[in-house]
Amino acid sequence: MFYTVGEAAKRLGVAPSTLRYYDKEGLLPFVERTNGGIRMFKQSDFEGLRLIECLKKTGMPIKDIKRFMDLCSVGDESISERLEMIDRQRERVLEQIEQLKENLQILDYKHWYYETAKAAGTCAVHDSLSAQDVPSDLRAARENLEGGVQERAKGS
Amino acid sequence: MFYTVGEAAKRLGVAPSTLRYYDKEGLLPFVERTNGGIRMFKQSDFEGLRLIECLKKTGMPIKDIKRFMDLCSVGDESISERLEMIDRQRERVLEQIEQLKENLQILDYKHWYYETAKAAGTCAVHDSLSAQDVPSDLRAARENLEGGVQERAKGS
DNA sequence: TTACTACTTAAAGTTAACTTTAAGTCAATA
């Protein structure tokens, strides 16, 4: 029912040194030790580790994750603050997704750009193309990419 | 019609040292200089910079961005390879979005968890709750978070 | 011509998040 640091690391797909580092940074106050000082990860510890993974993957720095874990340790009096941290992180994730979607549009435009150039054998094919030659769902991204400041004279 | 490094940095919302660093790393081969050696950013340079921003924000390392810029410099013979790089990056972005959405679900569950705990004044309220007490759209996230390995005896 | 501000480079410094190393300990097996 218990895992050593190596077994826990394998189960989580991280290096043992990573778990020791997290422990040293105070992210794993819930992990107990044997008399000999060896860490014993129990089933329920993996729930905390899964949350840490979630916070890390959504860009929360180690220090802030430690803050959250400290709040968990003090008990019920910190519920409101924990809720606030979760809500702030949720909003950051929504922003990240929006940002990625916007950048995805630019990559979609570039995909079309190079597909078209590849078919023509040269990027110069785009010199004679205007907005209506660009697939409608990519026009906004093209504007975004090119700054939309000035219109290039076509066919000149 | 030209920008110094400081003006370009301001327009892009980055530090001048960042643009100098990018230039040193070979990301800005298109930026020209005055006789005196001062960088002159022209309108069209901002298109390249916008693409660099896109690649950076989607997690591409500086080295790979340099690779892409080098490909741009060689001309039409590198179109296919540039297309491949764009396509690979597109897929990474789709993966990132999926990952973020999954982690968002966990945060949504935690939001509900702490809202409920806050209302009850204690996290212990969750000890007496079972799967059907969890909003249906959050059950999957709860399973994900708790590993779903074992069912806790209720009310014991 | 003298200030003055922003520019230049090279090199060193910073930060986050690990990873590696060194020296030693624990626990199970031959």
Place this chain on the structure above:
DNA sequence: TATTGACTTAAAGTTAACTTTAAGTAGTAA
């Protein structure tokens, strides 16, 4: 009891992406 492999800590090393510093140059305004 001795060996083996995984564990322990502290401290140093790594990497990416900048930022800062130092020493000097460019270009403009008085």
